[in-house]
Amino acid sequence: MNIQIEWLYKTKNGAQAVFTSQQLPAAQALMLVDDIMQTGRAKNIVLTDAYDSTWTLKELKKYVQEIASEPQNVTIYFDGGFQRDTRQAGLGYVVYFEQDGKAYRIRKNAFVDGLLSNNEAEYAALHLSIRELEELNVHHTTVSFKGDSQVVIQQMAGEWPVYEKELAEWADKIDKRLAKLGITPVYEHVARKQNEEADRLATQALNGIEIDGKKELT
Template sequence: MKITIEWTYKTKNGAETVFRSEELSPAHALTIAEDIEKTGRAKNMTLIDEHDSTWMMKELKKYIKEIETEPHNVRVYFDGGFDIQTSSSGLGIVIYYEQNGKSYRLRRNAPASGLTSNNEAEYAALHLGVVELDLLNVHHQTVQFIGDSQVVINQMNGEWPAYERDLADWADRIDGKLKDLGITAEYELVPRKLNAEADRLASQALNRVDITGQIELQ
């Protein structure tokens, strides 16, 4: 979830103007909002999430306390590979998240069959990431999905249409799963070198090297 703070600032001589912050994480927004209140110059402060719902400060405090015990600040890196000679695919995902004041990294890959292109393998990798979020009990928050596939990122962003039926079906399946989990997806396109972990996992899956693991980051 992202929070925007909106408030009216009043000067000593009574002049007023309205300020609006950028989107902030809930904890960051709460810290800023409390600091603004201490000035004694703010009124009509409103905390607004990305769904245009408003929050009271005490409600946001309760929410922050609750999510500390659940995975949050989640980023999912995904990559899919397709071997045209064998018609086999490899999927790789890396998930970074925080829970109970600690940071974690989860890595997983999987071979896949029945796919027909690299683009479909990329979609299958993204879907694998969403399934893993369900297993981690990630829900009702904003999650970043990061990959190097222009096709997948731009189609999931709605910037490109999905004319191919197979790809459109994957997109619909992923959107449906995200809706069920209450997850708001933010998609980011990165160069392949910034997606090296997921790329390596996908290549290992193509070579039938199974990788599954989770560690706490120091």
């Protein structure tokens, strides 16, 4: 969950102004609020989530304590590779997240056949990554999805229409899974170089190399 902070700041000579932060992860917002309050010059602090619901400082502290053991700050890179002559595809994704004060990375891939295009392989990779979120029990939070397929990113973001039936079906399944988990997706198109980890996983799947690993990051 992200929180926006609004507060009234008053100087020693009586001048005052209202400041508003960007949306911040709840734990980060809580740390900033504590720091702002230590100045002794902040008044009327208002905490608002992405759904325009307001929180008291006590409620936010309780929430942060409750979610401390749940995955947070989740970012997913996904990619799909497709061989047109065999209609075989390799799917790959990388999940970065934090949990219990530690950072982790999950790398997985899968081999599938019977798909119709590279775009469908990209959708299938995105869908597979969301199944990983279910396994991790990620829910009611914002997740960043990054891929090098401009078609998939723009279509899932609602910027481009989806005309192909098979792609529309994938998009619907993805939206339904995310809604069920209470996840707010943020889609970002990245260059292939920035997505090379997921791209490599997709290629390895096509070559019959299965990857399924989790690593704690320092």
